[in-house]
Structures are given as C-alpha cells and as structure tokens.
Amino acid sequence: MDKMKHLLKVKYDLEAAKIVPQRGGWAALAFKVYSGDGSFFLKVYEKSRASTPKWTALIDQYVPITVWLMHNSQLRGRLPVPVLTQNGDYKCEDDEGIYLLYEYIEGETVGDKELTGDQVEELSKMIAELHLYGEEIPVETKAIKEDFAVPFLAQMRTVVDQAIDELPYEVRELIQSHMVQLMKLMDSIEKLSADLMKRNLKMTLCHTDLHNWNLMQSSSRQLMLIDWEGLKLAPVEADLMFFIDKPYYHAFMTNYRKVHNEFAINPDVLQFYQDRRKLEDIWEFIEQILFDRQDAQERAETISHLSREIREINS
Ligand SMILES: Nc1ncnc2c1ncn2[C@@H]1O[C@H](COP(=O)(O)OP(=O)(O)O)[C@@H](O)[C@H]1O
Ligand SMILES: [Mg+2]
Structure with missing residues (x-):
C-alpha cells in the first residue's frame, strides 16, 4: 500500500489517507482511495498476468473517446470520469502494474x-x-x-x-x-x-x-x-x-x-x-x-x- 501511496503522490499529487482493496473485476485489481480531495477508484492491471497487455494496450486510444462522449453526448453523467496524471496522461505504470484512476462512484x-x-x-x-x-x-x-x-x-x-x-x-x-x-x-x-x-x-x-x-x-x-x-x-x-x-x-x-x-x-x-x-x-x-x-x-x-x-x- 505504501508503494501505491507513493505512486499516487508522485503521479497524481494525491495525498492518500487510506487505500482499501475492493472486489475487482475479471481483468484488474481494484482499490478505493480516500483522500482530502474526495474518493477515487484505482484500477491496477498486474504485469504478471498474461491478459494485461491485451487489456491495457489501447488505454490512450479509448479513454479520450469516453471523455469526448462524456462532454458531447447524452451519456453525460453515465460514464466513469478518469483522473489524469500531473503530466496529463490517462495511465501510469511501475514495474508491477499499470494504473488507472477514476473518480469514485458512490452507489x-x-x-x-x-x-x-x-x-x-x-x-x-x-x-x-x-x-x-x-x-x-x-x-x-x-x-x-x-x-x-x-x-x-x-x-x-x-x-x-x-x-x-x-x-x-x-x-x-x-x-x-x-x-x-x-x-x-x-x-x-x-x-x-x-x-x-x-x-x-x-x-x-x-x-x-x-x-x-x-x-x-x-x-x-x-x-x-x-x-x-x-x-x-x-x-x-x-x-x-x-x-x-x-x-x-x-x-x-x-x-x-x-x-x-x-x-x-x-x-x-x-x-x-x-x-x-x-x-x-x-x-x-x-x-x-x-x-x-x-x-x-x-x-x-x-x-x-x-x-x-x-x-x-x-x-
Ligand atoms: N469508478 C468507480 N467507482 C466505484 N466502483 C467502481 C468504479 N469502477 C468500477 N467499480 C467497481 O469495481 C468493479 C470492477 O471494475 P471494472 O472497471 O469493471 O474492472 P474489470 O475490468 O476488472 O472488470 C465493478 O464491477 C464495480 O463494482
Ligand atoms: Mg468489469
């Protein structure tokens, strides 16, 4: 968790008070991140998994399309909102995983x-x-x-x-x-x-x-x-x-x-x-x-x- 806190600080300038594992999906691990700026959903694709390259190869292509839909279609408010890194990237990575951060959806x-x-x-x-x-x-x-x-x-x-x-x-x-x-x-x-x-x-x-x-x-x-x-x-x-x-x-x-x-x-x-x-x-x-x-x-x-x-x- 400390490694993740460090990553969130460096990449997103986010001070994580607490990180709690969530029930993940099929492809990735999931965590809820609590901070002074609200809660976030962190999706982690582990590099040790055979399926990770397939699921992460197109992040930079599909996320901007979802952002466009969010602003230009009736799907406004219906899609998860990605949080970009300080450099404006849709994802970041370290030796263990590829990380995507979203606003947390309460529900x-x-x-x-x-x-x-x-x-x-x-x-x-x-x-x-x-x-x-x-x-x-x-x-x-x-x-x-x-x-x-x-x-x-x-x-x-x-x-x-x-x-x-x-x-x-x-x-x-x-x-x-x-x-x-x-x-x-x-x-x-x-x-x-x-x-x-x-x-x-x-x-x-x-x-x-x-x-x-x-x-x-x-x-x-x-x-x-x-x-x-x-x-x-x-x-x-x-x-x-x-x-x-x-x-x-x-x-x-x-x-x-x-x-x-x-x-x-x-x-x-x-x-x-x-x-x-x-x-x-x-x-x-x-x-x-x-x-x-x-x-x-x-x-x-x-x-x-x-x-x-x-x-x-x-x-
Ligand atoms: N932004 C979010 N806020 C809160 N919970 C979320 C959010 N995104 C996903 N989840 C929860 O995490 C689970 C897994 O996320 P998902 O994006 O479907 O990952 P996977 O690709 O592993 O299936 C979802 O079924 C949902 O319960
Ligand atoms: Mg899923």
Whole structure:
C-alpha cells in the first residue's frame, strides 16, 4: 500500500489517507482511495498476468473517446470520469502494474441482481445513444476499429493439438473429451472471420462488455456504464449479443428501435460475436493455467470455470 501511496503522490499529487482493496473485476485489481480531495477508484492491471497487455494496450486510444462522449453526448453523467496524471496522461505504470484512476462512484453495482424495468429502459436508451456515434467523431477511432480477427486462434490451435501435454491432467481430459465441438467452433469462427473481413458493415461505437458487473446504480439515481476497456468501432451486434437471451430483450429492442428505426440483427455478425466470445473465454482460462502464477485455490477455480465453458459449447 505504501508503494501505491507513493505512486499516487508522485503521479497524481494525491495525498492518500487510506487505500482499501475492493472486489475487482475479471481483468484488474481494484482499490478505493480516500483522500482530502474526495474518493477515487484505482484500477491496477498486474504485469504478471498474461491478459494485461491485451487489456491495457489501447488505454490512450479509448479513454479520450469516453471523455469526448462524456462532454458531447447524452451519456453525460453515465460514464466513469478518469483522473489524469500531473503530466496529463490517462495511465501510469511501475514495474508491477499499470494504473488507472477514476473518480469514485458512490452507489451499488448491479452484479448478481436482475435489472429493474426502469434500468432496462435507461440502459437501452444509453446503448441506442452510444450507437449514434461512429468514425465521424473528432477523436481518432482507427485503433479501436473491429477487424474481425481472432488473434488467439492460431496459438489456441497449437496448444490444443500439440502442447496439450503441458496442461494439467483434468484440463487435458476435459479438452480431449470435447475435442470435436472445440474444433468445430474454431473452424466456424475462422470461416466467419474471413467472410466478415470482406464485407462493408456499418460500424458505430460499441462497449462490447455489457453485463451487470459493469453497471452501477449511483446514489444520484443514474445508471452508470463502467469498464470501457473493450470500446470498439464495430457492428452493433457486438453489444446487442448480450441481450439476445435476456427475458427483457423485447422491451430493450422496442426502446432501441425508437432511435434506430429500421434496425435488424445481422445473424452472421451475431454468430461471430457469440462464438468469438465463447472461444475467447475458454482461451483466457487456458492461458491463466499455462502462464499465470496461481496458487492451488486459484487454479481450481480456473479449472472449474473452464470446465463449465467447455461443457457449454454444445448449447
Ligand atoms: N469508478 C468507480 N467507482 C466505484 N466502483 C467502481 C468504479 N469502477 C468500477 N467499480 C467497481 O469495481 C468493479 C470492477 O471494475 P471494472 O472497471 O469493471 O474492472 P474489470 O475490468 O476488472 O472488470 C465493478 O464491477 C464495480 O463494482
Ligand atoms: Mg468489469
């Protein structure tokens, strides 16, 4: 904690009175920082984790876009507010991690709870608003443009066909007994990826990680959408895929179509996003087992998640 206090002082000129670990997310550790200037949320991506380069590579590209949205769209007040370093940077780092600081949102994460009808309405308005903006905005979006690549696929194929012996016994068993399904999924994604690259699809800003752990009900009664590290210029199916199976899908789309009247889902694009997400989750768990330093309990948890994901491929 002292190291973190020092970093906050040097980089942000912030005198942290107290730093309290928070329940983090999937990608990063999280801390609440108390200071005379208010409370802050510090997100720490540990350099020891295999997934960190992927999640942090585009910070300088996506954060300014969220700042632009915050000032120029109806999403004002709905996004987390980043705190810049004294040098005006969106992030800072030391030998252990990459750090992002935000204003602290007082409120409750939706998390395990179901969205209320009012929240569904708010969320559909927010997503419809986000999808009104694209490459015409005055902030560069090239770096976050969807290219339909599946960068981890080649490495995943190698592990599955050749390096499978490096995996723990249970994982090997699990993969071997679902090999046909796994191969089918990889082949189908590869085809869809090549096909979509050739098409000229309409793209807008998309959040791409729309689940309830990324929604907070702030005490000022607004629903907030957080965790923008997946921000992309992409076909809207990249976001709408998260609602397809939800009981409130119809209500969501009714609201959404008030803004995007003649919108219809493109089934190929939807399939691509659903399949890539499934495969990417499986790959991240395999990557954690292969490359992250994990204790026995962490490893058991990862294996249990992986096992659930692999068994779900069929459905
Ligand atoms: N600015 C914030 N203020 C207060 N809590 C936050 C803030 N941002 C995120 N959180 C909480 O921390 C959790 C993890 O943050 P998130 O940005 O989603 O990280 P990850 O990329 O690891 O999923 C969220 O589910 C939410 O509960
Ligand atoms: Mg999150």
